[in-house]
Amino acid sequence: MIEIRNLTKIYPATGSSPMVRALDQVNLTIKTGDIFGIIGLSGAGKSTLIRCINLLERPTEGEILVDGLDVAKLNAHDLRAFRSRFGMVFQDYNLFMQRTVARNIAFPLEIAGVPAAQRAARVTELLELIGLSDKANAYPAQLSGGQKQRVSIARALATHPEFLLCDEPTSALDSLTTTSILNLLSDINQKLGVSIIIITHETSVVRRICRHMAVLSENRILETGAVSDLVANPQSALTRQLLKLEQTVAEDAADAFDALDAFEAEVHAYE
Ligand SMILES: Nc1ncnc2c1ncn2[C@@H]1O[C@H](COP(=O)(O)OP(=O)(O)OP(=O)(O)O)[C@@H](O)[C@H]1O
Numbered sequence: 001m002i003e004i005r006n007l008t009k010i011y012p013a014t015g016s017s018p019m020v021r022a023l024d025q026v027n028l029t030i031k032t033g034d035i036f037g038i039i040g041l042s043g044a045g046k047s048t049l050i051r052c053i054n055l056l057e058r059p060t061e062g063e064i065l066v067d068g069l070d071v072a073k074l075n076a077h078d079l080r081a082f083r084s085r086f087g088m089v090f091q092d093y094n095l096f097m098q099r100t101v102a103r104n105i106a107f108p109l110e111i112a113g114v115p116a117a118q119r120a121a122r123v124t125e126l127l128e129l130i131g132l133s134d135k136a137n138a139y140p141a142q143l144s145g146g147q148k149q150r151v152s153i154a155r156a157l158a159t160h161p162e163f164l165l166c167d168e169p170t171s172a173l174d175s176l177t178t179t180s181i182l183n184l185l186s187d188i189n190q191k192l193g194v195s196i197i198i199i200t201h202e203t204s205v206v207r208r209i210c211r212h213m214a215v216l217s218e219n220r221i222l223e224t225g226a227v228s229d230l231v232a233n234p235q236s237a238l239t240r241q242l243l244k245l246e247q248t249v250a251e252d253a254a255d256a257f258d259a260l261d262a263f264e265a266e267v268h269a270y271e
């Protein structure tokens, strides 16, 4: 289980750029075995949040506990072992263009010092999992976007991580390819028991594979819970908008009255 408590991340000012409070007092619990979606507008802090979870970014304040372990207290040696519990997948694949598919997948195993024979066996297994056994010796430039993302997922899984952190993994793919990648992620979750945290701006991704989700807005959690609950009973207009839920005319009117009430309250405060 990942417990995030009062997490604040500030990027300090540099040169001409002012400091940015990318996350502000974020609280979130992600259960082991879940597929957890994070949605929010651009700049809300989604990537920062998942980068803090595996300590690619150091939190400014707050705690992150992974199975009760306070990650801030890890020393350099433990940090390496800790990071190997996470695999990461990105929108633009981040494959090594000079390496074949097999050698891309083998890369984390090389870093971890796994002997060649074991590496080869693991790569064969992963190529089967992603359905690309015939592409072992191809180069990334010879693959479609969907195939590249499969290779990137295989590479992320090479060292048997417990968590897969996916930052907009299907945003560059067409809808059919998106479906095949979502099916693969679903299989990985169910068959291998890997917990998945997935950032997306596509409502279909959340609604098709996530069991729980959080909505981030301007560096804070707006709401979090079971996807079915948020779809059935969204607490905010942003959630409704991001999940592309139909808003009834009555709700439109209610929102307009709420806005008017808020405006009047503000005017009264001035008087
Ligand atoms: N390394 C960095 N240094 C300084 N500021 C940063 C850095 N990374 C992100 N930010 C800022 O932090 C805020 C949150 O950025 P983040 O990348 O987490 O947002 P996001 O929700 O992932 O957005 P998008 O949907 O566009 O990917 C933004 O204002 C961004 O400019």
Ligand SMILES: [Mg+2]
Binding pocket: 046, 047, 048, 167
């Ligand atoms: Mg991002």
